[in-house]
Amino acid sequence: MRNGARQQAAIEILTSLETQRQPAADAVKAWMLTHRFAGSKDRAEIGDLVFGALRWKQSSAWRMGxxxxxAWVWGALRWGFGQSAQWIEDSLTDDxxxxxxxxxxxxxxxSGDNIANAPAHVRGDFPEWLDTSLTRIFGDARAEEGAALAAPAPLDLRANTLKTDREKLVAALAESPKLxxxxxxxxxxxxxxRIPWSQGRTFPWATEQSFVRGWFEVQDEGSQIAARISGAQPGMQIADICAGGGGKTLALAALMQNKGQIFAHDIDGRRLAPLKERLxxxxxxxxxxxxxxxxxxAxxxxxxxxxxxxxxxxCTGSxxxxxxxxxxWxxxxxxxxxxxxxxxxxLALAAPLVKAGGRLIYVTCSVLPEENEDAVAAFLASYVQFTPVGLEPVGLPAYERSIGVQMTPRKTGCDGFYVAVLQRA
Incomplete structure (x- = not known):
């Protein structure tokens, strides 16, 4: 497929999303199943166009009028992926x-750019109804923080120190022809x-021998940091009560060097299904x-x-x-x-499990203060035996909140994670 045809495919997929409420990944997959002539490079490029259009949807609409x-697709090409106006026009010729x-x-x-006159929620490509919330935490920097949350993310891996270290993992991955x-x-x-993002390319990490051998797990750096902030040590007794698929459970186990005990629980038992194989x-x-x-x-x-x-x-996953x-959106x-x-x-499920002097670690992958320090403050008002522990020693370029710390792509280079540590008297 030529560049113009890929743009049209992305437009068709995005148009279908306007009438069918479904995740974009599902819409892309559905299009691919009915257009099997599209090769692997076509699929990757079309996927990037669809997701790029959604990343910068609001700012593109403003710029394009x-x-x-x-408008979203061409805006993504022009201001997201850096193609010139002439390149876009040439891609339409004879196709x-x-x-x-x-x-x-x-x-x-x-050929122009009027984004400097746009309001913060447009420049930051986030929903307008969240402007008040994001102003609370980011202030005048909310447009820049929103823009960082709109940019493509790298692929982060965690070297499994129960089997290897990251120097050996990097050496093994460097030999992969897929990178x-x-x-x-x-x-x-x-x-x-970290494997940097590259337009039109995806890294099929699940087929790597180093993954099959258990040398690494896919885990954003912010999630890895959250596990470390917990203070998990060998020999401890730890409950991971919102374990889901077990990403942080595995990180905690590595920090504990397989010594002590972790109890992995989730109120939705179906989410625990992949954990046994991963362990x-x-x-x-x-x-x-x-x-x-x-x-x-249980x-x-x-x-x-x-x-x-x-x-x-x-949480909302913001x-x-x-x-x-x-x-x-x-x-x-x-x-x-x-x-x-x-x-x-x-939190109500977690509190009774903490022993005297123990710690409750509250984590979200959100940047909204309602889900973060507000949620912790509400908990502390009812559970007076808990007090927050300061996290300044972690040495992160993060936002220090009244309770806990807030990581963001712009500040820390990882996803937007919030972490608070609460100690029981």
């Missing part, structure tokens, strides 16, 4: 499958490896999976026993907009309200 899939020729208004818009360039060390997490591949032996029970409390015997209770709380840009106030209820339920 039209809020249409066509019967390309979008209709450019109008004079579109040509003028692509365009050598992997890098993450700047803050000592076991992290086996990683060589983890100190995790006990506690699936929810219908007739009794965590009752852990009350007042845990050195650490890790709460990776349900800190991961780099990886799922369509989710920010689907987010609604009622969804935020639901997440706030679920967070208090998770």
């Amino acid at each position: 039209e809020d249409t899939p066509r 019967p499958h390309a979008p209709a020729p450019m109008t004079d208004a579109e040509r003028a818009a692509l 365009k360039g050598p992997p890098e060390f993450t700047p803050h997490a000592p076991d992290g490896v 086996d591949r990683a060589g983890v032996r100190n995790v006990q999976i506690r699936a929810p029970m219908r007739t009794k409390d 965590l009752a015997d852990l009350r007042d026993r845990m050195d650490i209770v890790f709460v990776d709380a349900p 800190g991961t907009w780099r990886r799922s840009p369509d989710s920010k 689907r987010l609604r106030p009622n969804a935020l309200a639901k997440r706030l209820e679920e967070q208090q339920e998770a």
Whole structure:
């Protein structure tokens, strides 16, 4: 497929999203299944165009003067991926499958740039109804923080120190013909490896022998840092009560060197399904999976026993907009309200498990203060035996909040993670 045809494919997919409420990844996959002539490079390029259009949808519409899939795609090409207005126009020439020729208004818009006059939520490509929330935490920098959350994300890996170290992992990955360039060390997490984003290329990490051998897990650097902030040590008793697929469970097990015990639980037992296979591949032996029970409390015997209770709380995922840009446009106030209820339920489940002098670690992949320091403050008002622990020694270029720290792509280079540490008296 030629560049013009790829643009038209992206426009068709984005148009379908306007009428069918579904994740963008599903819409891209559905298009691919009905257009099997598209090769692997075509699929990668079309996917980047669709997600790029959604990343910069609002700023592209402002710049182009039209809020249409066509405007979003060309805006992404021009200001997101750095193509010139002439390149875009040339890509339409002599291609019967390309979008209709450019109008004079579109040509003028692509040749100029009026974004400096746009409000913060447009320049930052985030929903306008969240402007008040983001002003609370970022102030005048909210447009820049939003823009960083709209940019493509690298692929972060965590070297599994139960089997290797990151120097050996980097050496193994550097030999892979599937990588365009050598992997890098993450700047803050000592076991992290970063594969920079590259347009039109994806790294099929699941087929790497180093992954099959359990040498690494895919985990954003912010998530790795959150696990480290917990203070997990060999020999401890730890409950991970929102374990899900087990990403942080595995990171905690590595920090504990397989010594002590982790109890992995999630109120939705289906989310725990991948964990057993992941534990086996990683060589983890100190995790006990506690699936929810219908007739009794699966965590009752852990009350007042845990050195650490890790709460990776349900949230809007606003800190991961780099990886799922369509989710920010689907987010609604009622969804935020639901997440706030679920967070208090998770904290209420966690609190009784913490032993005297133990710690409760509260984590979200969100940048919204309602889900972060507000949620913790509400918990502390009811559970007076807990007090926040300062996190200044972590040495991160993060936002220090009244309670906890906030990481962001702009400040820390990772997803938007919030972490608070609460100690029981």
